[in-house]
Amino acid sequence: MAIVHRKAETVPAAEVAVRPAEASDLATIVALDTEATGLSKASYWKDRFAWYASGHKERFFLIAEHGKEPVGFIVGEVRAWEFGSPPAGWVFAINVKDDARLHGLGTVLFDALCARFRKAGAKTVRTMLAKDAQVIMSFFRSQGMMAGPFIELEKRLA
Amino acid sequence: MRLQTATRIAIFAVLELAAEPERQLSAAEIASRFGISVNHLAKVLRTLGRAGLVEALRGVGGGYRFRGNAKRVTLLDVILLFEPVGPAADGSREPGQDTPDGRALRRVLNEIDDIARATLSSISLATMLKLVGQEKSQEPLRRAARRAAVDVVG
Numbered sequence A: 001m002a003i004v005h006r007k008a009e010t011v012p013a014a015e016v017a018v019r020p021a022e023a024s025d026l027a028t029i030v031a032l033d034t035e036a037t038g039l040s041k042a043s044y045w046k047d048r049f050a051w052y053a054s055g056h057k058e059r060f061f062l063i064a065e066h067g068k069e070p071v072g073f074i075v076g077e078v079r080a081w082e083f084g085s086p087p088a089g090w091v092f093a094i095n096v097k098d099d100a101r102l103h104g105l106g107t108v109l110f111d112a113l114c115a116r117f118r119k120a121g122a123k124t125v126r127t128m129l130a131k132d133a134q135v136i137m138s139f140f141r142s143q144g145m146m147a148g149p150f151i152e153l154e155k156r157l158a
Numbered sequence B: 001m002r003l004q005t006a007t008r009i010a011i012f013a014v015l016e017l018a019a020e021p022e023r024q025l026s027a028a029e030i031a032s033r034f035g036i037s038v039n040h041l042a043k044v045l046r047t048l049g050r051a052g053l054v055e056a057l058r059g060v061g062g063g064y065r066f067r068g069n070a071k072r073v074t075l076l077d078v079i080l081l082f083e084p085v086g087p088a089a090d091g092s093r094e095p096g097q098d099t100p101d102g103r104a105l106r107r108v109l110n111e112i113d114d115i116a117r118a119t120l121s122s123i124s125l126a127t128m129l130k131l132v133g134q135e136k137s138q139e140p141l142r143r144a145a146r147r148a149a150v151d152v153v154g
């Protein structure tokens, strides 16, 4: 059953329901991602969908619905002992429909995912972002996220 | 990373005013809260005023008020009004910068500068105020811990 969250003043009377993604959401997910990134990655999302929306108890693919319309999604999983760290929730992707942004939907999705991480035993939530992705970084900062104990390193393979 | 005194004062003043945007505060009130010089603060407030972040209200009870959007103004926006973040923005040259060693050093330092900029530009004043709120809520605990430490020593 979907959990109904009410967001305060910003969108009066707005009701956002968060529910697990279903196979019929795949086209919307691809469309939302294409809108945000400018790249259509249908087969990539099909693959990610199979992993995250398989019903596995530590993987989550959640959809935010306004009325019956999907307006955003968030994807994540609990990973144990990665880099020697105890079980932590990883946010793999978040996306809110362009014209529905800044009304608290991202926050509703993030809270819903964190609640599931907590239930699955995670004590921390983490994510990785491009350094220049200012909007999404400001969003995660506003959720109280700070730099963690890891740093990403990479090298060009000749 | 260290910030110049004027920059720190500016951040404190903007946060203090942005915490209650309807409220006016005098320079003296803000200065006494942070133990800083009123003169220095007045100069900083003029710069913030020119940047459109605060407004000076004249007349009886005149003071300063926050004018920006706390959710959109970032720490980097405030800092850059007072000092550059990263390599000298004025184009001034650093000794040895065109040698292989100088370029190698710049690559490493650029990593640090990039992270500093990404961090500062993702922290809005609204997010900073949440962090200040967390610190405030921990103050009684901190005071109790200090008292306990004094009792042990004393």
Ligand SMILES: CC(C)(COP(=O)(O)OP(=O)(O)OC[C@H]1O[C@@H](n2cnc3c(N)ncnc32)[C@H](O)[C@@H]1OP(=O)(O)O)[C@@H](O)C(=O)NCCC(=O)NCCS
Residues within 6 Å of the ligand: A036, A037, A092, A093, A094, A095, A096, A097, A100, A101, A102, A103, A104, A105, A106, A107, A108, A135, A136, A138, A139, A140, A142, B071, B072, B124, B126
């Ligand atoms: C990041 C994103 C999920 C935020 O969703 P949202 O529904 O707008 O978020 P919220 O309304 O809950 O915003 C919460 C806070 O985030 C911050 N924030 C959100 N958008 C922001 C923006 N454009 N600029 C600065 N801060 C912003 C604000 O602090 C905001 O607080 P407020 O509501 O008190 O103003 C949405 O902008 C998005 O989908 N962006 C594209 C993401 C993307 O590219 N995904 C692909 C890679 S995973």
